[in-house]
Amino acid sequence: MRTTTRRRRLAAALATVAATAVVTLASPVPSYADDTDTSSDSQVSQQQYQDLNDVVQKYHPLGVYTADDGSLTMVALPADTPPADESQLDSEFPAGMNNVRGYISQFTQDDLDKLVNTVLAKQWNADAANYAVGVSYDAKQDEVQVNTDAPDSVTQSLLDAYPDKIEVEQTRFEQTAYRFDDTNPYSGGMAITNSSTGGGCTAGVAIQNVWTQQRSMLTAGHCGRDGDNFVNRHTDNGWGAFVGKMRGVIPSLDAAELRGSNYRGRIWTGGSTYSQSAKDVQSAQPVYPGLQVCVSGSVSLNHCGHPVTNSNYSYNWNTGTWIDGGNGFTFDQGGTATATGWRPGAVTQPGDSGGPIYTQDGTAHIAGIHSARFWNPRGCGCWTMIGSKIGPILQAKGADLVHGYDH
Incomplete structure (x- = not known):
């Protein structure tokens, strides 16, 4: 009634x-209305x-x-x-x-709260957890509006359970902040473009000078030259916001800083283009053979399970930067044994240079930044990737990592 x-x-x-x-x-x-009374x-x-x-x-x-x-x-x-x-x-x-x-309305506040919580819990269908759901109250129709990318076969059970109370609208969710559309303060693992050359690279990790407290973002030294400007790179390779100007290149560690914006102690860790997954930076990670590391690049994205094979590596690629003094390390693709044979792990790609290399336990422990890769036929018969250790970079810079708990 x-x-x-x-x-x-x-x-x-x-x-x-x-x-x-x-x-x-x-x-x-009309926007060009004269002094005639047109109020409504x-x-x-x-x-x-x-x-x-x-x-x-x-x-x-x-x-x-x-x-x-x-x-x-x-x-x-x-x-x-x-x-x-x-x-x-x-x-x-x-x-x-x-x-x-x-x-x-047909709802009390308690009725509405319970219904909203039920929708968000995604227990109304066995496959509901696989899809995104947004929910709000529609005061025009006196119904709960459910936005989701779930198909009709999944949402029908929700409509059946709450007739005349729920309206389902199929849509697509897109995150607003991720490695290809980051916001200030910026995070490591972000896609960046050298606007002076058009070359693509990856932001590494934020550091802070121990004396001046100035923050900057590391990336690979071969990504540019002193004074080059870098911007966020979008998924269509378009240019986004200004990220920083390259300063303080250390050729012998293939490392450089980006300065001029704000940077936070966090790195993007998503394995898909629009993923919003990220981890707070906790500490530096010592490197040793057998250590399993992850790398987060703007092209190959995030991948893990890479065994460190050499913890004191040096190389010179004739690009104006190099790694000497055993301050680099190598890590292989790794992989998984399956019933049909060995499935090799992912490998970094051009454009991943500068990306953070880390271990994880809910937070990120930074081992270094990505520098290069080479084909290793005598070793693993796979791609071997090269990192520049974070310890020597921090020492050379007189800096500490910016941690997730730093404000």
Whole structure:
């Protein structure tokens, strides 16, 4: 009985507002309007919206819907709202806001909270956990709006369990901050482009000078020259925000700093393009043969299970940078034994230079930054990758790592 009454009230409210808004919708105010009076109910000031919010919050609404053009505002009150409160609310709407209507919802606040939590728990279908879900209350339709990339075969069980209470809208979720669209303060593992040369590399890890406290981001020294500017690289190879200017190149460690922005003690660790996975930096990781390391590059992305094969490696690639004094280390592809044979692990690619090499235990322990790779037919018969140790870099820079707990 309550639901029927609620539906009637909602329909009546929508009909009433539609009647008052019809002229506005058919005759929008032109941007070039002269001094002719063209005011309409859809032209609502920010102050009126603020006044409306102050009023409705006293009645603990489940939600408020406002059309983009201001032609309709719906205020949904909980199902257990006393009728007198509903009438009182109607009388308190700000002057001039003739397009606002309130109604009693089919939900109490507890009902709504439980339903939202049920949707988010993703227990309503065996495959629900494999998909993303967003949920909100729609005050215009008095329903819970579920946004998901799950197919109909998965969401139908949810609709069956809550008829007339849930509306499912299929969509695609895209994260806003990840290695190809990072935000300041920047994280290691970010995709970067040298805007002076167009070459792509990867941000390594943030460090902080022990004397000045100035922060910078490491990358491979061969990625540019002193003074080159670097920007975030998007998935389409387009240029994003300024990340830093290359300074302090150490040719003998194939390392350099990017300075001029803010940097944080975190590295991107996602194994897919749009992954938002990241780990806080905890400490430096000593390198020794047999140590299993991960590497996070902007081309091959994140991959792990690489055994260190030499912890004192030097090389000169004739690129203007090199690693001497045994301050490098090598690590192989690794792989997995399967029933059909050996499946080699992933390997870094051009553009991964500078990326963090690390071990993990919930946080990241930095072993170094990626420098190069070479084909190793006599050893593993696979690609061997080369890193520059973090210890000698920090010593040369007079710096410490920026940790995840540093602010």
